[in-house]
Amino acid sequence: ARLVVLVSGSGTNLQALLDAIAADPEGYGARVVAVGADRGAITGLERAERAGLPTFTVRVGDYPSREEWDRALTEAVAAYQPDLVVSAGFMKIVGKAFLERFGGRTVNTHPALLPSFPGAHGVRDALAYGAKVTGCTVHFVDDGVDTGPIIAQGVVEVRDEDDEAALHERIKEVERSLLVEVVGRLARHGYRIEGRKVHVGE
Numbered sequence: 714a715r716l717v718v719l720v721s722g723s724g725t726n727l728q729a730l731l732d733a734i735a736a737d738p739e740g741y742g743a744r745v746v747a748v749g750a751d752r753g754a755i756t757g758l759e760r761a762e763r764a765g766l767p768t769f770t771v772r773v774g775d776y777p778s779r780e781e782w783d784r785a786l787t788e789a790v791a792a793y794q795p796d797l798v799v800s801a802g803f804m805k806i807v808g809k810a811f812l813e814r815f816g817g818r819t820v821n822t823h824p825a826l827l828p829s830f831p832g833a834h835g836v837r838d839a840l841a842y843g844a845k846v847t848g849c850t851v852h853f854v855d856d857g858v859d860t861g862p863i864i865a866q867g868v869v870e871v872r873d874e875d876d877e878a879a880l881h882e883r884i885k886e887v888e889r890s891l892l893v894e895v896v897g898r899l900a901r902h903g904y905r906i907e908g909r910k911v912h913v914g915e
C-alpha cells in the first residue's frame with residue numbers, strides 16, 4: 714500500500730513507520746511515498762528528507778481561504794496516489810474537499826482515549842482533569858474533530874509527578890507502536906468501516 718504521511722512537528726510517529734518499513738520492507742505491506750506538512754522547518758520534514766522521500770508543505774497563510782488551503786492540500790496529497798493517508802501529529806483539521814477524496818482512508822493518531830479529551834491539547838486536558846489513565850487512539854478521520862471510528866487504543870497510566878511533557882512522551886511510546894501495528898494491519902489485511910465499527914481483514 715502507498716502511504717502519504719502528514720506531520721506538523723517532530724515526526725517521531727513518522728520515524729516509527731519509516732523504521733518499521735525499513736526493518737521489513739516486503740512484510741510490512743506498505744511504504745511511505747511522500748510526507749506533507751502544514752508548516753516548514755520542522756524535524757518531521759527533515760526525517761522525510763533524510764529518508765530520501767519527497768515532501769510538500771501547504772501553509773494555511775499562503776491561501777486566501779481555508780477552503781482553498783484544503784483544496785491545495787488535497788491536490789498535493791492526491792499527486793502521490795496514496796492508498797492510505799496517515800495523519801501523524803498533523804495539527805490541522807481537514808475539510809470537505811479532503812474528506813471527499815480521502816475520507817474513509819485517512820487515519821489519525823490522537824494522544825488521549827477518545828472520546829475523552831479531543832482537540833489540540835489532549836495530554837494537557839487529561840492531566841488537568843486528574844485522569845488516572847489516559848492513552849492514545851488511532852481512528853479514521855471523519856468530518857468532526859477526533860470523532861471518527863476508532864480502530865485501536867492504548868492505555869497509559871498517569872503518574873502523580875507527571876507534567877505534560879513527561880506524560881506525552883510516555884504516551885508517544887505506546888502511540889508509535891500502536892500506529893505502526895494498525896497501519897501495517899490495515900495495509901496487509903484490508904478493512905471495512907460500518908458505522909462506528911472498523912472490521913480489519915474480514
Ligand code: GRF
Nearest residue numbers: 722723724725726802822824
Ligand atoms: C503525537 O502524540 C500526536 O498524537 C499529537 O502530537 C504528537 C506528534 O508527535 N497530535 P510526532 O510529531 O509524531 O513526534
